[in-house]
Amino acid sequence: MPLTPSPRRSALADQVIAQLRAQITSGEWPVGERIPTEPELVEQLGVARNTVREAVRALAHNGLLDIRQGSGTYVVATSELAGVMNRRFADADPRHVAELRSALEAEAARRAAERRTEADIKQLDAALVRREQAWESGAAAAFVEADATLHMAIVAASHNEVLAELYADLGGVLREFLRADVGEELRPEWHMDHSRLVDAIRDGDGDRAAAEASSHPYGCRPGRLRRG
DSSP: OOOOOOOOOOHHHHHHHHHHHHHHHTTSSOTTOBOOOHHHHHHHHTOOHHHHHHHHHHHHHTTSEEEETTTEEEEOOSSHHHHHHHHHTTTOOHHHHHHHHHHHHHHHHHHHHHHOOHHHHHHHHHHHHHHHHHHHHTOHHHHHHHHHHHHHHHHHHTTOHHHHHHHHHTHHHHHHHHHHHHTTOOOGGGOOOOHHHHHHHHTTOHHHHHHHHHHSOSSSSTTOOSOO
16 A cells, blocks of 8 residues: 655745744744744735644744644744754753853954954943943843843944854853853852953954953853753
8 A cells, every 4th residue: 555645735824924934034923032923924925724733833843933722823933943052052061061161262262352343342332331231230141141242242343254153052051051040139249240251352453352251150140050
């Protein structure tokens, strides 16, 4: 008896997948946010419910979306590679994540000091101000996002597209570990000054920038980088 071939995804479903992926990768649907409901997507896209469902399931399978029964569907990654990394490193030793972040950011800071433009410096200064304001507000969630934004700006200033894309794909993993490390409370003794790092990049001192980047422990709380 001949085997029945598995049904292939329709061309229309592929189009919807591309549209939904664009919403995610552009940041219109940020990581952590719930996407529109199935009926809302049907109305917005003008396609059948089954097509929307097929597209959402495909993106969930690829790790970009998380379907939570009774709650909705949430963005968990900005690319397929990021989704794989989120799953692969979910149970990684926090110390190893810290070491990976330190290595990537030290190299990014060194290259940023060599290649930064005036526009990069303005962006770094603005991100540093937002990070300090978030710290002073005492809002842990806002601080995590502001800290991540500053480090992303440093990586972007390296003008190394491969490094920037790899760091962006790891962003979800890094944020989750930082959230766990920071917890719900910001305390003065945990504050780490990043102004020296930005100054080293501004001064074009690659060695100093790399040293500053690698000297920052992951997160805020000394001694908390341990499993469990």
